[in-house]
Amino acid sequence: MARAWFERRERGSRWGLRVARVLALRFGRRAGRAVLWPITAYFFCFHPEGRAGLRRYYEALEGRRPTLGTLFAHYLTFARTVLDRAYLLARHRDAPRYEIRGFEAVGRYLDEGQGVIVLGAHLGSFEAARAAAFLRPQLKVQVIMHAGVSPKLNETLMALNPDAQESVAPLGGPTSLLAIKEFLAQGGLVGLMGDRALADEATYAADFLGREAHFPSGPLRLAAALRAPVFFFSALYRGPVEGVCRYELVFEPLCGPAPGTGARGEWMRQLGERYVRTLQAYCRLAPDNWFNFYDFWQAQSGDRPRRRPARDGDDAAGVCGGSPMDRPGTPKDLGTRGKS
């Protein structure tokens, strides 16, 4: 299963993205929209593994086999979010509109100068996290990801707005994370992805939509080491209103800062549990925002190598406090939209 998703993401042809970009930015949203259909149709037809992966997702979510129409609509949603990233990064007049939920709790930390970690997923448009930078004039946002993933897409986005890449921090040398820690100490917002695991990454198992799935442990360990409060984050695509795309930026508190010693293991366990539960709830709310086009349950299972030395697991319990959340993982009603 190695780097299955990694390779799949590379399918997007540079040519197609370039055409979409030029059409979309030169001739506006309607032209961009028109070109989405053939591109989506191409991927839909020649991407059988993606369709199979999505089918498993819908079977887990709804307990029945999805129709071809559901799957095609799902692909179309993904294509729209890619196009919207182009508008967003180019600061185009057709850039999407945002509605923001749950940012108040994040803001309270920021008011005190405390940086915040947002743990996202390939649910909705994570890149729209940049829009969070507009939430406050001085808010700095940094996204940490596995560098080098999907270079083609990144190249295209780079061409649109060279500034955009500055805030994507790769994980590299032994002290690369000290800079992230300092960034948080200055009241920055750090974005992490918590759903996809690379082939050699340690994972934890969790029940996800009724089946056991494996999620990467790295983001939880990193969040613990950074000692900052953690929020679930997603920018959900919620369909066009009067021709303009609408996203809902949702923030859900997961855990307060990790304890300094000993009990970190239990803190991470609780964070993982709350993260997966919250992710699941938002999948139910906006099913077509799931952008892992592969068999999520199968791809990240199996024996994983242990590169790191063994840890003692006997930590104290009940330390993931500081979360003001009443019902973890239960998103509030996010308003209405067509099919959900």
Add this chain to the structure above:
Amino acid sequence: MNSEQTDFEREIAQLLVSSLNLALDPDSIDPKAPLFREGLGLDSIDMLEIALAISQHYGIQLRSDDPENATIFASLRALSAAIAARKA
């Protein structure tokens, strides 16, 4: 008892094991072995934890823009020497 470790290196070794929750005897850490990746097999998240533990215990702030970072975190010996030099 690892005769190759000095007393201070042993103290730092104990700090590493306790702060990273390693299932490892502190005395068994080779002071010259690399900490990062090969050797002790630690990753950049572990390094961050180590930096925090050091600042907590010795009041030494390790910063990302320190030009000596590459050598400070090279081995238990290098780390111990850097702490000893800075806390003095």
